[in-house]
Amino acid sequence: MTAVAPRIDPLHQAWDAIDEAELRRRHSLKWSDVPEAMGAFIAEADFGTAPAVDAAMRDVIDRAGYGYLPQWLLAELREAYTDFARERYGQSIAPERVQIIPDVLAGLEHAINYLTRPGSPVVVPTPAYMPFLEIPVRLGREIIEVPMLHDDAGWRLDPVGIDAALEAGAGLVILCNPHNPTGHVASRAELEELSTVVEKHEGVRVFVDEIHAPVVLGPARHLSYATLSPAAARQAVTATSTSKAFALPGLKCAQLILSNDDDLAGWAQDGVRAGKLASTVGAAANVAAYREGGAWLASLLGYLESLRTELDALVEQHLACLGYDSPEGTYIAWLDCSSLHLNESPAAFFLREAGVAVSDGAACGAGFAAHVRLVFATPRPVLRSMIERMGEAVRRHQA
Numbered sequence: 368m369t370a371v372a373p374r375i376d377p378l379h380q381a382w383d384a385i386d387e388a389e390l391r392r393r394h395s396l397k398w399s400d401v402p403e404a405m406g407a408f409i410a411e412a413d414f415g416t417a418p419a420v421d422a423a424m425r426d427v428i429d430r431a432g433y434g435y436l437p438q439w440l441l442a443e444l445r446e447a448y449t450d451f452a453r454e455r456y457g458q459s460i461a462p463e464r465v466q467i468i469p470d471v472l473a474g475l476e477h478a479i480n481y482l483t484r485p486g487s488p489v490v491v492p493t494p495a496y497m498p499f500l501e502i503p504v505r506l507g508r509e510i511i512e513v514p515m516l517h518d519d520a521g522w523r524l525d526p527v528g529i530d531a532a533l534e535a536g537a538g539l540v541i542l543c544n545p546h547n548p549t550g551h552v553a554s555r556a557e558l559e560e561l562s563t564v565v566e567k568h569e570g571v572r573v574f575v576d577e578i579h580a581p582v583v584l585g586p587a588r589h590l591s592y593a594t595l596s597p598a599a600a601r602q603a604v605t606a607t608s609t610s611k612a613f614a615l616p617g618l619k620c621a622q623l624i625l626s627n628d629d630d631l632a633g634w635a636q637d638g639v640r641a642g643k644l645a646s647t648v649g650a651a652a653n654v655a656a657y658r659e660g661g662a663w664l665a666s667l668l669g670y671l672e673s674l675r676t677e678l679d680a681l682v683e684q685h686l687a688c689l690g691y692d693s694p695e696g697t698y699i700a701w702l703d704c705s706s707l708h709l710n711e712s713p714a715a716f717f718l719r720e721a722g723v724a725v726s727d728g729a730a731c732g733a734g735f736a737a738h739v740r741l742v743f744a745t746p747r748p749v750l751r752s753m754i755e756r757m758g759e760a761v762r763r764h765q766a
């Protein structure tokens with residue numbers, strides 16, 4: 368009997384072979400903004416995008432398709448997204464409910480400006496993706512931070528804290544699932560509990576950020592909040608895009624799913640015209656990603672799962688004194704550095720002592736100044752080198 372060799376994914380081999388010099392040659396924000404350090408501070412993956420997306424970009428060039436977003440492309444994108452959501456999440460969405468916006472954060476601004484009680488505070492579970500703590504303030508809203516609960520089972524929303532914030536008059540809850548920065552993927556029970564709490568308070572809305580939905584690592588599964596029940600569908604306004612899974616944030620195209628009938632009716636009146644703000648080039652790329660990117664995405668997820676296994680081992684070996692929960696989704700890890708007792712932010716410490724640029728937890732909410740956020744979507748040897756350098760810095764500090 369001959370042994371069957373395990374199939375090696377050629378993409379994984381190609382990604383393993385990317386070195387730091389090549390990443391720097393690409394001049395991405397992650398690898399150029401802090402030139403003296405290895406970049407792990409922004410949620411970008413270093414693996415390029417699907418061949419189908421590259422081909423769609425070439426097609427745009429060949430037909431000089433740089434004009435305003437045409438109706439046929441808008442219709443294609445709506446259908447491409449609804450097909451993708453049906454196949455991947457078993458979700459049934461009418462294409463006309465899918466609006467095209469430039470990015471997910473524009474969706475948050477729309478939700479705050481048009482879909483919430485004027486002046487009502489915004490509930491932000493923390494730790495939070497940093498702009499969730501900036502945008503409501505810029506739009507004149509108070510923020511009520513509600514720390515997530517954390518124990519040996521990991522992170523989860525605090526329904527009691529959210530209930531109290533809504534009781535105090537908040538009109539919007541920001542739900543980020545999969546969660547940046549903890550990598551937590553919410554369970555059905557957790558989402559149902561949130562929906563029950565929200566339903567107790569009249570007119571409260573939930574901005575559901577599902578930008579990382581395609582990046583759920585096994586065995587976790589993504590469940591879209593709006594599909595829970597008719598009540599959740601009314602509460603939700605959901606934003607997603609290909610930006611994270613297919614590494615396309617620079618192309619400025621995202622999807623806002625209006626599962627609430629009033630939101631749909633109001634969309635045209637509010638002067639937010641579909642297609643006016645999203646990029647035509649981005650729309651073409653999103654269609655290709657959703658329609659033809661499945662095999663590439665499967666390779667990416669396989670690679671990210673292997674990186675997560677590697678990260679678990681590397682943290683155990685080099686950074687065992689830090690708090691860490693293996694991420695269930697996203698390509699972001701959240702590290703608790705409080706045991707280091709630093710007299711500076713751990714992000715500043717790792718930048719200077721390890722030459723690794725991570726995000727400062729202080730920007731993710733009150734009480735998280737001893738944490739850092741590390742983006743692990745980088746070639747395996749680069750990830751190893753980052754964690755080894757961080758580990759050496761910790762050993763020197765503790766010596």
Ligand SMILES: Cc1ncc(COP(=O)(O)O)c(C=O)c1O
Nearest residue numbers: 410470471472496547576578616
């Ligand atoms: C949870 C989350 N939401 C939104 C964004 C930003 O997305 P966009 O560029 O589409 O506004 C990011 C980017 O990292 C993110 O992680």
